[in-house]
Amino acid sequence: MLLKTKGIFAFILFLVTISSFGQALYKETTKINDSVDYYLEIALFNKEDKNSFNKAIIYTEKAILFAKANDLEPKLADCYLILGGIYYDLQKPEKAIEHFIRSINIYTKENPNPNLALSYYNLGKCYLEQDKQELSEIYFKKAASIYQEFEFYDAIELINVQKGIIQKNKGNFLEAEAIFKKAINNISNQDALADTKVEAFFQLGEIQFLNNNFSAAIEHYNDALKLNEQSIYNIALEKKILKKLSRAHNKNSDFKKSNEYLERYVKISDSISQFYSKYLSENTFEKVEFDKQLETIENLDKEKKNQQKTLRFSKLISILSIALISILSLLSLSLYKNNKIRITTNKLLKDKNRELTKEKEKVEKASKARAEFLATVSHELRTPLNAINGITYLLLQEKPKKSQLNYLNSLEFSGKYLLNFINDILEINRLESDKVVVEKISFNLNELIENIKVSFNEFIVTNNISYVQNIDKSIDYNIIGDPTKLSQILINLINNAIKFSKNGEVIFSVKQQKAEDNLVTLDFEIKDTGIGIPSEKQKDIFESFSQGSVEINRTYGGTGLGLSIVKKLLSVLKSDIELTSEEGKGTQFNFSLIFEKGNNLPKVETEVTNSDSVFVGKSILLVEDNKINQMITKKMVEKKGMTCEIIDNGEDAIEHLKSNSYDLVLMDVHLPGINGTEATTEIRKFNSEITIIALTAISLNENREMLLSFGMNDVVTKPFIPENFYDTMAKYLTKA
Template identity: 35%
Template sequence: MAFTRIVILVTLLLNFLGSTLLGQTQSSTKKDIDKLIYKASKLRESGNFEKSLLITRIALRKAIFIKNNELIAKNYNVVASNYNELMEFDKAIFYYNKALIFANLTSNDSIKERINNNLGNMYCFEKKKYEKGIEFYKKALEYSKAIPDSSQMALTNLNITWAYFDIGRFRNGKYNLDFLNRFHNKHEDSSTIVIRKMLNGMYYSYSKENDKADKYFLEAIKIGQEQNNKSDLSYAHLEYSKFLLKQKAYKEAYENLSLYNRLTEEMFAEVKSVKANIAGVNFELDEYKRAIDKIESEKYLQYKSLKKSRLIVLLFVIVLFVLLLFLNSLIKNNKYRRKSNLDLMHANKELIIANKKAEELSHLKTQFVSTISHELRTPLYGVVGITDLLLEEHQELATSPHLNSLKFSARYLLSLVNDILQINKMDENKIVLERLTFNILDELNMIKNSLSFIAQKNKNTIYIDVDPTIPESLIGDKLRFAQIFMNLVSNALKFTNNGEVWIVVKQTKIKGNIHTLEFSVEDNGIGIAPIDKDKIFDKFVQVGRKEIDYQGTGLGLSIVKRLLELFGSTISVESELGKGTVFRFAIDFEYDKVKATEIINDIDINLTFGQTFNVLIVEDNLINQVITKKTIERNNYSCTVVEDGYAALEILNTEVFDVILMDINMPLINGFETSRRIRQNGIETPIIALTAFDKNEITEEAIAAGMNDIIVKPFEPLQLFKIINCLIQNAKSVV
């Protein structure tokens, strides 16, 4: 039976080969090729990219054979449109340019207009090369004037308006928007109405006519929802969120941004699924592209080879039948073994799918961590910076426990955010403890003051008992130490009412310069049930929430356990329901009077060389601009602030600076690209990346862009000035 099926398959294959070869010797008509192109276009619009590309391949071969430049241009345009839909933008641009070459050999203004418009879309919205893309749009508009169907002119006007608005050139795009608004009844259809409404909203947002802007944005979103047009609807939500953010409607802005992200992820998932199904077709088209190039230069030789193909086919048939006889015997002998192999392949496919899903989840987690890290560090930079400014400008508040507690709490929150977001790095032992001098009693008192509002809320009293034999200055990671106690003490206060919380520190052992301290945090609160003791150190676990919602993430004790592991310690718990809980652990700290003095002396560095340095700050966030500028000017440096990369490039053409502080995440042009262009212009001024991104995530790209160092916000001013002075000194020594 299997052999019979193979014979039938071979017969059909030979018939197909024969008909194909015969067909290639006959001249296909323009009408037949146009039908194939139309069918391929419809298949692309319906999302059947695989079949669309295959049909285009056949049509392209026929068009090249009859040497019809217009049909060749149309085919390449369809191929490029498929790759555009699949987000393979480099391939799309390649084939659009190929199409334009052949289109320019014709007198068909319509196809020239369409291809120029498509290239404008590629460079403006996918490659973000707006100037180049706008030039293509302008060419498209010139061709559209000679086309009876003015709907193409409307579409190009829509695209060029969007491009101008994206780069903030609203005045340039106003003329094109006016054209759309005047003739929308004549030209507009369901594919353009959402974007036209959105563009009107963007313009009125720019001109501060907020009521009109809000009206147009809501109309765009409503129509997009009715049409279920995910692409246009997603952009409407994105631009509306920007408008709402300007109006300080943060909640609504966040909701619209979330809708944009969800729609984008859905579209990306759909395209990714389709791309996976046509991977083989892409490979075939790449191979065929090379074959087409050869056909274009060697048509005559190819025609001669076709005459000899019948003999080749005949020989192929003879050889194939011999092979089929041998194959038939192999099929019979390996029937049972093949079944086992199929089962194994099925299991392997499931494993590959599971592995891909795990990789995708890991990537999403990394992306989430990076995004949250950046979004949280930015406002924390504002809190820490403004607190420093208050202390600097109002020295009478220097002794205020409230302001000092605010500053400490902000810095603790930053440390907590970093540890929570990088808890996966703890598993890989990538966190290294710092060596700083600190006083145990001072740290505990600061923690007590910071948590006083929780204590007052639950009517609790915090007591601190520190062994007087403990040295005043110990060396260790005081931020990690503080984080441990913030978690333990806040937990104790949260689960205690009208009670007491005791923090007890005893020195239990001294060996050389290592002092072993035993810590305990004790409360007389609700206690922990025996069944829950083994769970409390797990992630996202909360116990005792049946009657009262104590809130919290359930990460506190998990982080405490991980941090103590970094200190080489473990934690124990004793508890009884209704009587309270005691947590105990021990940590080794170093006491070395000489080293402590060295660390303190290292801090007292000379921040200047008796000179006034000229600093350029490139930062789009207004609060961050104020904080960074104030911080720089407090050190008697002169300071200039610009809001984006283009402004930085412009001012560097006329002014000289000693150092540049460069934000990374900026609109229009990011910090990496700005730095790259600065270096391309021959400017060697040191560049420091001043960013809220995790340093490990951007180091490689920062170096490639020509940056000299990275400092993560929030930062200690002392650290910033030390890096600035070091880079300036190195730059001057080179000169």
């Protein structure tokens, strides 16, 4: 349970932000700072007063763009700090951590200030919420040291209570109890930190509750409840205390008291405000309707008076007046009834919309939970899979016995299969997150298609496939589009065609449909003579984890994700795919894509070099805390004739590189204490030349840009494919 910061930190941030403006800046710069402050003020207003987090994020990002455009680094740090706080309130700790780290990286370039302490404190809260208590302690200590330097003793007391919660969670009850009692003695009942004192009483009760000393727990809970009612009256705190009081009395067999506190808890939880707002809105409507009716009656009275006057002059006018009044009355009645019907209909529509909104939120939550679960499982599988694939590769390189070779080949196949499965899950997850960006890169279509064919050569021979490529010769120019996504689509479709057409034929065709001005439309066709797809399965074949049948899965393998990825990628590229298939006769896939025309660039002949000679004699520093990963990576490095030094934490790596030089650094991202990104930022302060390659088990597509922004040269994901690992290293060692 985390203690929520309130006025003291907002006040500190406000004072420091305001005091930083106007010092050592020209008048023009002051106007720019005021513009950044203006955006941040609007963002904080929307978050605190209107609970509009969307607008808060929009205005904070506007402030970030403004600060970047005008090279205002201190202001940029303030923006990242506020944006991190918004994401923390939205219960997105990962996003919050990212922005707090960005603010810390900028603040640490200057002299220590309270905003740096606030960033450290918030980072500690995020890690505590993720149950990473050791990390949270590190950052709380950093924050406390800065607040001690600035003599912000109230802020230190908040941090002490957080440390007490950490000790309680670790089971160090005596140490935690001492911290909470000290906080209670140091904070007065009328202090701005009175809610901190309430929390300290509550945590003392929690310790007694965990020790099954329910009478003592009740006493502390009552102290918290009494102080809350006398000084701050925080409804959220009161609900929390009442709930625990009910449980403590229940455990103490005082069921009457338990029921009383439970009733108080339920009473507070009832949506009284909603009831009264609804009541007032309905009565307001009735009042409006009554006023309308009253106005109608007054009009009728006026008409009657006019009628009495007109009776003196003419009978005919009197009859016409009566008729007119009757007509007006009927119209009024008709309007009234229509209005009632409209109100009833609107109410029904609002109720239905409310129900649909709730259902939509449920579906979105379920989808988000599924995505987070798949991402977490895939991430957790990568570390042990890196060990499996790495050790298998090393054993195969050591000339195993013939009797062992089959086992190792099977293990290598299973590891690659599992890695492809994990990558497919992450790709589906990424495509469904609506965060996919379509690139515009100039590339040679013929070279891309030829590279894909080369990658399938062994698979084609193994399945005895007659593979034919028909590429329109009129496409004699480069095209501009997204080659990565096009490759993914073609690889999935061609792979399926080869897999399901053993001893058959696969024909891949590309034709130019039309060329207008600077745009060209290309038709792609992949046709095979394989097993085909039953008609009843064709409508579901593009769904995730869908295959023709259980027998097909057992015979040919696969995850059933390839066609789903193809469908989603084409949707991102504003296109669709057509399927024509007959069981036992084969399958044909067709799709069209629009590209921009590029220049006719000459083909560059790549120089083939002896890759092993690039590695020999090079020195590598490996920063990695996992012992198995240390062993595997070091073996793979030394296999190519390089030397490898291992350091298991970021702090020592920074100090070591100040007095030692290497040709390349392999930096694990997730390290104890200072992580890989922070370590890289520190190294770049004194060494901007050395090559640093990130090693990470997270999804490359989602995090590559973020990692590169901290000063890393490249990224290799775990479990890494040996060829890709060596190619990435060779790219930089060649330049060294």
